[in-house]
Amino acid sequence: MTLLFFLFGFLLSTTISNVAAKDFCIADLKGGLTPGGYPCKSLQSVTVDDFVFSNFTVGTPNQLKMSFTPAFVEQLSALNGLGFSLARVELEEGGVVPIHTHVDATEVTIPTGGNFTIGFISSDNVVYMKTISEGNIFVIPKGLLHFGLNVGKGKHSAIYVFSSEHRSLQVVDLALFGSNLDSNIVAKTTFLDIEQIKKLKTLFKGSG
Numbered sequence: 001m002t003l004l005f006f007l008f009g010f011l012l013s014t015t016i017s018n019v020a021a022k023d024f025c026i027a028d029l030k031g032g033l034t035p036g037g038y039p040c041k042s043l044q045s046v047t048v049d050d051f052v053f054s055n056f057t058v059g060t061p062n063q064l065k066m067s068f069t070p071a072f073v074e075q076l077s078a079l080n081g082l083g084f085s086l087a088r089v090e091l092e093e094g095g096v097v098p099i100h101t102h103v104d105a106t107e108v109t110i111p112t113g114g115n116f117t118i119g120f121i122s123s124d125n126v127v128y129m130k131t132i133s134e135g136n137i138f139v140i141p142k143g144l145l146h147f148g149l150n151v152g153k154g155k156h157s158a159i160y161v162f163s164s165e166h167r168s169l170q171v172v173d174l175a176l177f178g179s180n181l182d183s184n185i186v187a188k189t190t191f192l193d194i195e196q197i198k199k200l201k202t203l204f205k206g207s208g
Contacts, residue, residue: 026050027073027080037081037165038073051078058090058157063203065095065150073165080165087160091116095156097148098173105167107140107160109148114156120146145172178204 026046027038041050053076059067071086073079091097091114109118111134119129120140131151132138140146142163150156171178176186177200187194201207 024078025081027077029074029077033166038077040080041077052076056086056088058088061090061092061095064098065092066090066097072167082165083163085162085165085167087162089158089160091148091150091156093150093152093154095150098171099145099147100169100171101143101145102162102164102167102169103143105162105164106142107146107162107167109138109140110159110161111136112157112159114150114154115152116148116156116158117151118146118148120144173200174204176206177201178206180206180208182208 022040024046025037025040028041029038031039053071055075056069056071059069061067067090069088071079071088073085076085079085089097097118109116109132111132113134115131115133117129117131118138118140119127121127122144130138133152175181176190177197183194183197183201186192186197190197
């Protein structure tokens with residue numbers, strides 16, 4: 001048992017030393033994503049451009065009147081191993097962010113323009129919701145369902161920060177109506193009208 005603790009302590013101290021010995025780990029995107037992130041590029045191949053993302057601009061609005069520009073590790077390889085990433089979002093007037101979740105990331109919303117109603121639903125089904133604007137910050141705990149709506153005149157814009165360099169995403173509407181889950185099962189499990197489900201399946205390009 002003493003030997004086991006010694007080996008564990010040695011491996012832990014070695015890991016900490018290796019991490020501390022490196023100032024950064026620029027992602028080698030060709031190496032493939034693992035649970036621990038991407039492998040590091042060799043220091044000889046690192047340049048200042050690895051620390052810069054130059055396309056953090058407003059994107060093209062989708063059918064929800066929302067544009068989303070990610071700055072994840074795939075766009076900014078210097079984020080590898082740092083445990084956070086960013087995104088730039090802009091909502092046209094009347095635009096919405098549908099109910100969704102990130103099982104692996106807390107989300108921080110920092111509005112930069114417009115009025116935005118944002119909220120999340122806790123695991124005991126309590127809704128925490130508030131209309132925010134520039135000067136506010138809103139925190140959404142990891143894994144909880146959340147949503148947003150542009151409730152002001154004109155556009156809403158915001159910077160999002162996630163506690164993962166490549167956060168996951170599951171949108172409830174896409175899971176139900178953008179998949180091949182049989183419409184009868186959706187009807188039975190959601191109590192929605194079958195005709196409405198078929199309309200939504202057409203909208204979200206689902207089948208079944």
